Amino acid sequence: MDKRLIEIRTALMKGAAPAVRELVSACLDKGIPPDRILEEGMVSAMAIIGERFKRDEIYMPEVMIAARAMNAGLEVLEPALVQSGAKPRGKVLLASVRADLHDIGKNMVAMMFRGAGYSVVDLGVDVHEDLILEAIAEHEPDVVGLSSLLTTTLPNMKKTVETLEKADLRGRVIIMVGGAPVTPEFAEGIGADGYAPDSASAVERAAELLAARGQGLA
Numbered sequence: 397m398d399k400r401l402i403e404i405r406t407a408l409m410k411g412a413a414p415a416v417r418e419l420v421s422a423c424l425d426k427g428i429p430p431d432r433i434l435e436e437g438m439v440s441a442m443a444i445i446g447e448r449f450k451r452d453e454i455y456m457p458e459v460m461i462a463a464r465a466m467n468a469g470l471e472v473l474e475p476a477l478v479q480s481g482a483k484p485r486g487k488v489l490l491a492s493v494r495a496d497l498h499d500i501g502k503n504m505v506a507m508m509f510r511g512a513g514y515s516v517v518d519l520g521v522d523v524h525e526d527l528i529l530e531a532i533a534e535h536e537p538d539v540v541g542l543s544s545l546l547t548t549t550l551p552n553m554k555k556t557v558e559t560l561e562k563a564d565l566r567g568r569v570i571i572m573v574g575g576a577p578v579t580p581e582f583a584e585g586i587g588a589d590g591y592a593p594d595s596a597s598a599v600e601r602a603a604e605l606l607a608a609r610g611q612g613l614a
């Protein structure tokens with residue numbers, strides 16, 4: 397692997413946010429493709445962090461500072477992935493569901509959508525279903541993407557879909573779900589319109605679902 401990408405990975409694992417920012421920026425200046433920086437430098441670091449956390453080799457504070465460094469790197473990387481001047485292909489509303497504080501995966505999904513020319517409204521983490529309802533009324537998105545990383549917050553994802561159903565919004569928005577514990581079966585079981593295992597396929601799946609509704613501009 398490129399030495400500079402290894403440096404990003406090392407800095408990210410140490411949680412050195414300013415160093416990650418600088419290194420990502422330097423790699424972009426050198427012409428390293430943003431998707432390589434993301435996958436090889438950054439996502440690989442979070443995968444190692446996840447393994448170490450699982451084996452009790454590191455604890456919450458270390459994971460938190462690594463996550464902060466990851467998000468710092470994502471901020472620098474994002475403009476490089478976003479097409480300039482492209483007409484929005486649709487509007488996507490994203491949220492990590494109630495009681496779920498994980499946002500790295502959701503932020504990557506946001507970045508991929510922006511990069512593909514969608515406008516994105518990101519409601520953040522721990523978002524109550526009622527707030528999602530209000531945000532739909534305010535922003536009128538085409539797609540609502542819900543993220544959950546905990547088995548304990550999966551019921552809140554289900555609750556959110558039910559809330560949108562009760563408010564009669566099912567015909568107006570496409571509901572997509574994702575996050576490590578979410579499976580295609582679970583997605584179907586709670587009545588979501590779509591599921592994707594990663595951020596790149598999330599964009600592809602959204603485009604398919606929008607095209608099926610005759611809304612796709614692709």
Ligand code: B12
Pocket residue numbers: 439442443445446447449450456459460463464495496497498499500501502504505540541542543544545546547548572573574575576577591592593594595596598
């Ligand atoms: C980072 C992290 C944290 C950080 C989060 C910081 C942040 N800003 O996000 C902190 C330290 C806060 C944290 C806290 C906790 N965590 Co944690 N955490 C992780 C860790 C290490 C990495 C998660 C991550 O970012 N992955 C990288 C991203 C890129 O992957 P991703 O999220 O899956 O996203 C991809 C796809 O799933 C998909 N996707 C994601 N969202 C969406 C949405 C849509 C619409 C679509 C289509 C696709 C999609 O696309 C993404 C990109 O490809 C995982 C371990 C792991 N290996 O996953 C544990 C993990 C998720 N955490 C876990 C636990 C238990 C906790 C705590 C309960 C710990 C505690 N004892 O307090 C708390 C809960 C806090 C809360 N209420 O949410 C468990 C969950 C176990 C379970 N089955 O429920 C895990 C699996 C660790 C473990 N093995 O035990 N955690």
